[in-house]
Amino acid sequence: MTYLIDRRLQSKNKSAVNRERFLRRYKAQIKDAVGRAIKGRSITDVENGEKVSIPVKDVNEPHFGHAHGGVWETINPGNTEYQKGDQFNRPRSGGGGSGRGRAGNSEQTVEDDFIFELSREEFMNYFFEDLELPNMVKTQLTQTIDFKTQRAGYNVSGTPSNIHVLRSLRGALGRRIAVGGPSRRELARAQDELNELHQQEVPEDDPRVIELRRQIHHYHTRINAIPFIDPFDLRYSNRIKVPKPSTQAVMFCIMDVSGSMDETRKDTAKRFFILLYLFLKRVYEHIDVVFIRHHTAAAEVDEDEFFHSRESGGTVVSSALHLLQKVIGERYSTSDWNAYVAQASDGDNWDNDSVLCKQLLSNGIMPKVQYYTYVEITDGPPQNLWEQYTEVAAHHANFAMQKIVTPADIYPVFRELFKKQPK
Amino acid sequence: MPDDRTPNPRALPEQSEWTFDLIEQAHEEIRRVARQFGLDTYPNQLEIITAEQMMDAYTSVGMPVSYNHWSFGKHFLTTEKSYKRGQMGLAYEIVINSNPCIAYLMEENSLTMQALVIAHAAYGHNSFFKGNYLFRTWTDAEAIVDYMVFAKNYIAECEQRYGIDAVEDLLDSCHAIQNYGVDRYKRPAKLSVAQEAARQKEREEYAQSQVNALWRTLPRREEEEERNAPPPRFPLEPEENLLYFIEKYAPLLEPWQRELVRITRKISQYFYPQRQTQVMNEGWATFWHYTILQELYKEGIVGDGFMLEFLQSHTNVVYQPAATSPYYSGINPYALGFAMMSDIRRICESPTDEDRAWFPDIAGSDWRKTLDFAMRNFKDESFIAQYLSPKLIRDFHFFAVLDDDRSDKLTISAIHDEAGYRYVRQQLAEQYNIGNREPNIQVWQVNTRDDRALTLRHTQFQRRPLNGQAQEVLKHVARLWGFDVRLETVDTGGHVVSFLDCRREKRNR
Numbered sequence: 001m002t003y004l005i006d007r008r009l010q011s012k013n014k015s016a017v018n019r020e021r022f023l024r025r026y027k028a029q030i031k032d033a034v035g036r037a038i039k040g041r042s043i044t045d046v047e048n049g050e051k052v053s054i055p056v057k058d059v060n061e062p063h064f065g066h067a068h069g070g071v072w073e074t075i076n077p078g079n080t081e082y083q084k085g086d087q088f089n090r091p092r093s094g095g096g097g098s099g100r101g102r103a104g105n106s107e108q109t110v111e112d113d114f115i116f117e118l119s120r121e122e123f124m125n126y127f128f129e130d131l132e133l134p135n136m137v138k139t140q141l142t143q144t145i146d147f148k149t150q151r152a153g154y155n156v157s158g159t160p161s162n163i164h165v166l167r168s169l170r171g172a173l174g175r176r177i178a179v180g181g182p183s184r185r186e187l188a189r190a191q192d193e194l195n196e197l198h199q200q201e202v203p204e205d206d207p208r209v210i211e212l213r214r215q216i217h218h219y220h221t222r223i224n225a226i227p228f229i230d231p232f233d234l235r236y237s238n239r240i241k242v243p244k245p246s247t248q249a250v251m252f253c254i255m256d257v258s259g260s261m262d263e264t265r266k267d268t269a270k271r272f273f274i275l276l277y278l279f280l281k282r283v284y285e286h287i288d289v290v291f292i293r294h295h296t297a298a299a300e301v302d303e304d305e306f307f308h309s310r311e312s313g314g315t316v317v318s319s320a321l322h323l324l325q326k327v328i329g330e331r332y333s334t335s336d337w338n339a340y341v342a343q344a345s346d347g348d349n350w351d352n353d354s355v356l357c358k359q360l361l362s363n364g365i366m367p368k369v370q371y372y373t374y375v376e377i378t379d380g381p382p383q384n385l386w387e388q389y390t391e392v393a394a395h396h397a398n399f400a401m402q403k404i405v406t407p408a409d410i411y412p413v414f415r416e417l418f419k420k421q422p423k
Numbered sequence: 424m425p426d427d428r429t430p431n432p433r434a435l436p437e438q439s440e441w442t443f444d445l446i447e448q449a450h451e452e453i454r455r456v457a458r459q460f461g462l463d464t465y466p467n468q469l470e471i472i473t474a475e476q477m478m479d480a481y482t483s484v485g486m487p488v489s490y491n492h493w494s495f496g497k498h499f500l501t502t503e504k505s506y507k508r509g510q511m512g513l514a515y516e517i518v519i520n521s522n523p524c525i526a527y528l529m530e531e532n533s534l535t536m537q538a539l540v541i542a543h544a545a546y547g548h549n550s551f552f553k554g555n556y557l558f559r560t561w562t563d564a565e566a567i568v569d570y571m572v573f574a575k576n577y578i579a580e581c582e583q584r585y586g587i588d589a590v591e592d593l594l595d596s597c598h599a600i601q602n603y604g605v606d607r608y609k610r611p612a613k614l615s616v617a618q619e620a621a622r623q624k625e626r627e628e629y630a631q632s633q634v635n636a637l638w639r640t641l642p643r644r645e646e647e648e649e650r651n652a653p654p655p656r657f658p659l660e661p662e663e664n665l666l667y668f669i670e671k672y673a674p675l676l677e678p679w680q681r682e683l684v685r686i687t688r689k690i691s692q693y694f695y696p697q698r699q700t701q702v703m704n705e706g707w708a709t710f711w712h713y714t715i716l717q718e719l720y721k722e723g724i725v726g727d728g729f730m731l732e733f734l735q736s737h738t739n740v741v742y743q744p745a746a747t748s749p750y751y752s753g754i755n756p757y758a759l760g761f762a763m764m765s766d767i768r769r770i771c772e773s774p775t776d777e778d779r780a781w782f783p784d785i786a787g788s789d790w791r792k793t794l795d796f797a798m799r800n801f802k803d804e805s806f807i808a809q810y811l812s813p814k815l816i817r818d819f820h821f822f823a824v825l826d827d828d829r830s831d832k833l834t835i836s837a838i839h840d841e842a843g844y845r846y847v848r849q850q851l852a853e854q855y856n857i858g859n860r861e862p863n864i865q866v867w868q869v870n871t872r873d874d875r876a877l878t879l880r881h882t883q884f885q886r887r888p889l890n891g892q893a894q895e896v897l898k899h900v901a902r903l904w905g906f907d908v909r910l911e912t913v914d915t916g917g918h919v920v921s922f923l924d925c926r927r928e929k930r931n932r
Binding site (some may be wrong): 087 | 832885891
């Protein structure tokens with residue numbers, strides 16, 4: 001009695017639980033790796049899996065075993081030169097193989113790291129973990145973009161089921177006409193000449209008649225040899241995948257880089273920017289990111305310089321807002337672009353500058369942006385910039401601000417943004 | 424030769440794609456030939472699976488079900504990584520010692536490979552599982568799958584009740600000494616799921632009461648005078664089965680923890696025969712896939728293309744690189760096993776004078792009966808000691824290397840010549856003796872009167888030291904035992920040469 005069972009459709013991913021158990025056990029190490037990865041990565045590149053390596057001694061499962069030492073007598077195959085009683089030196093490592101037997105399995109391999117890949121979802125989950133995002137938001141961010149397929153003309157290659165008959169035949173017809181043209185013309189000429197000779201009652205065995213008949217036959221054959229349809233004629237309906245959201249957005253990252261912003265604060269700010277970027281990525285197909293940093297003067301820089309250079313000196317926030325206004329006006333007109341601003345600072349500003357900031361925001365910037373987020377990374381008391389911004393927030397629903405100490409405080413800034421999300 | 428054969432009406436088509444009908448057809452032919460050769464097997468259950476599922480099966484050491492544990496996840500990640508990078512192919516087959524015998528066929532295999540796997544696993548391994556004395560004694564093919572289901576459910580229940588961490592810690596510790604969960608000499612009781620479930624409760628209570636009696640701290644009055652006498656030795660005899668000893672006597676384990684120890688012990692016992700019969704088992708299966716498919720070719724059931732693909736794969740499997748080759752990683756059990764099985768057939772069918780001198784009992788006998796006898800009554804160690812012929816020693820160019828740490832040079836102690844045959848054979852057999860391969864560690868005694876410390880004894884074999892993981896393992900033993908654990912290493916004279924200690928600072932439970 002025999003059974004032949006097709007199991008292919010059932011119980012895939014049986015090991016998912018065990019894999020999750022493994023990740024759970026080494027959570028601390030994995031979180032470290034994710035943290036390092038976030039520091040090293042560009043904002044726009046945060047959504048990939050990551051290779052995580054854990055020292056092998058941490059994942060090792062110990063067992064009793066023999067180490068090398070004492071007496072080992074092993075039998076090996078493939079003797080070519082040895083005679084009984086031959087003596088030779090111990091090989092340094094396992095290289096020569098002979099004589100080592102299975103002693104080598106104990107501590108030799110311990111040095112390497114145990115490396116494995118985190119999937120994108122797993123990576124994102126670790127990233128989100130200390131941001132304390134609500135679950136709904138997490139799923140919103142981790143989901144992959146929906147594509148819709150749409151027709152996009154015709155293609156010369158494709159699957160047989162996509163052959164477009166009308167187009168293919170029309171092409172074939174055109175090709176037959178084009179390729180057959182010269183032959184048909186010559187045929188008509190020969191036919192005419194022959195008719196003429198017939199009218200002149202030239203006998204059938206006249207060499208001219210024979211020649212013309214040969215030509216007529218020749219051109220007939222050529223015309224008949226043109227294939228009715230050729231692989232060359234085939235046309236396939238072309239369908240392309242188009243991501244559903246199809247608008248574009250620009251994201252401004254504004255950061256205070258004065259001396260008081262240290263590495264930890266910058267790291268927190270980076271997470272803040274990443275979160276906004278992830279959100280925008282769900283909603284918009286194309287995103288430009290503009291980095292503006294400022295101390296007493298503001299400059300537009302690339303990402304690397306944005307995060308990794310340090311300046312010192314005082315802080316004039318309005319300089320950044322001026323630049324922001326200028327860039328929006330010059331390059332990102334409100335009719336084509338959705339502008340989002342994320343600003344991070346430690347709250348320091350020149351006293352009389354904060355009022356100017358409030359005016360710039362209320363009159364010039366807020367009407368042009370979709371959403372303005374501000375985080376103050378500090379644990380000190382609020383300063384005048386905070387007070388002025390509070391007034392802006394009172395008048396504009398799309399202005400969000402938050403004082404943060406740890407990454408977990410970031411999310412509330414975006415709460416409004418994620419709530420509004422129509423899906 | 425194939426040209427003058429008349430085509431067999433039942434011949435398999437020469438194609439590489441398999442279909443369910445073709446597999447059935449191939450299986451039918453293989454079954455017929457296998458029966459002709461007198462192979463006795465459990466009924467077969469062939470299951471078609473995907474590569475992913477094959478990796479899952481790898482992870483749970485070939486069991487169709489297993490409990491959840493991080494180490495299986497680690498195993499899976501390793502397999503997946505090297506498979507995806509193309510560093511390794513997956514095994515063509517996994518076969519489970521159960522009744523019916525479950526053999527996995529991978530979707531990607533060609534028709535030829537499927538036929539090879541069926542002959543190898545469903546008839547080779549299967550008949551070995553059913554016939555070999557170790558498997559008959561140690562495993563119960565009827566019950567294993569059900570027992571694994573029981574274990575999985577029981578452990579899942581414990582996780583819910585006591586938390587994943589508590590269960591995981593305990594399983595870690597059990598896994599560390601899983602190889603010491605086997606009675607090497609005592610005949611084991613067979614597993615039975617029905618009994619297992621029914622008696623589990625009973626056992627919990629009984630075991631607990633036993634432990635309590637042993638560790639009672641308030642002695643009865645009449646024993647008062649005896650207190651000055653030295654305590655009776657406990658255990659009376661050294662115990663080789665560490666997990667068994669812990670299950671029965673560890674003072675602080677909860678009943679569910681004892682049950683988990685028992686589960687790992689039972690699984691270890693189930694795999695014990697496989698660890699002892701690698702050469703024989705693979706050799707037997709390889710010999711039979713080779714013999715059966717050759718027979719099918721002779722009958723004209725399979726054609727030249729089939730045979731070429733099969734032989735290419737077969738030769739790869741039985742390839743033995745020489746010790747000096749960079750690819751050498753020990754003796755290939757397929758190569759040695761296949762060579763020995765084929766050699767026994769040769770000795771039976773066309774013995775030389777040398778064979779008659781070395782194997783007077785089997786030279787010229789019926790090869791099928793002789794092979795069957797060898798398969799049933801031996802394990803690797805005794806099989807090699809009994810059947811390795813001088814011809815094979817010459818064919819393999821075997822040589823013995825003596826590595827004694829007291830001498831600063833390695834010595835060739837024997838080669839494949841008249842003087843060395845017996846020595847090489849003896850040494851090779853020793854090499855497969857699991858008792859020599861793994862350190863011999865037994866429960867020596869428990870201090871019942873004082874600190875309840877457990878002493879283990881490692882009796883040295885050939886002065887070989889323990890590896891660096893011993894201290895780690897000892898921590899696991901201490902976690903299970905609940906009190907201090909000491910591991911003494913004694914030489915063959917019984918003198919303690921070194922020891923390791925693992926102290927429990929305080930009970931953290």
